[in-house]
Amino acid sequence: MLVCWASIERHIIIFSQSIFQIRWKRIAFHYVPLSIAIFYTPTWCVAVIFIYNYVNDWNFYELLCTTPCFYGNKILANILLLIRVTYRSTRIRHNAERTKNNLIMTIQLLTISALFLVFRLPIAVTGLIQQFFDATFIIDIQFNIFFYLIYLIQLFLSLVCLVSLPELKKTTDMTIIRYWRHRNPISDVADFHVASFMPAINK
Known part of the structure; x- marks a missing residue:
């Protein structure tokens, strides 16, 4: 779910950067979805696995057990992002800094997608x-x-x-x-003061 929201948020970062300059929008479109993505999945898994009582319905005619459909949802947002970036790049005037940032995010997207x-x-x-x-x-x-x-x-x-x-x-x-x-502080030799052990002589 976290990767899925990251795929969606890339659209906002690339095409609507001004949203994050406003505090309440930054909270609404960045921190709140991230918090939901982080805490919703463990809560949902605990509720489904440990609280909800269900009986498995086995289908012995299938070779393998299927996986939940939400595993593949993130690929849709990533493909749409690549199509949207390519389409917009042909219609707008190129800005060197913006193009560089978009290229970096595209490389990050392709790297994570390649891992999957x-x-x-x-x-x-x-x-x-x-x-x-x-x-x-x-x-x-x-x-x-x-x-x-x-x-x-x-x-x-x-x-x-x-x-x-x-x-x-x-x-x-x-x-x-x-x-x-911080763990291995190194001080200058000049900062150390060596005390003399010789007793003072009173005249």
């Missing part, structure tokens, strides 16, 4: 082949390897975001540097 494709494409392709051609096509590899690839998305998503966001990488580097400087 790399780990989900094998199981999708083999699933289609099994549905239409051979029901046992490399089924052992699918169950033993491909089904576990999707769990790697969450592991690599933070790294991909870190690499594709230069500002985040810079902030992270500065935070790490400040942390190590």
Whole structure:
């Protein structure tokens, strides 16, 4: 859900940047949706899994269990964003700074989308082949390897975001540097005052 809202918010950032200059609109269109995206999913999962009582309706004629449809919703917003950027780029006068920012966001979008494709494409392709051609096509590899690839998305998503966001990488580097400087302070030698252990002689 968080990735889905990020795909939608890119439309606002690219085509309506002035919205975030107004405080109440920034809260309404940035902080509130992010908060909902972060807290809604755990709450919904807890309610559905632990509170709601249901009985599984097994369909033994299906080869694989299907996945919820909301897993694929984010791809629609991303494709629409690419089409909209391409269409608007041919009709408006190009601004060097704006074009650069749009290019950076497009690269970030493609990088995150590529991460999902790399780990989900094998199981999708083999699933289609099994549905239409051979029901046992490399089924052992699918169950033993491909089904576990999707769990790697969450592991690599933070790294991909870190690499594709230069500002985040810079902030992270500065935070790490400040942390190590605070943990291992180095003082100048001139700041130390060595006390003499010789007793004072009274005349």
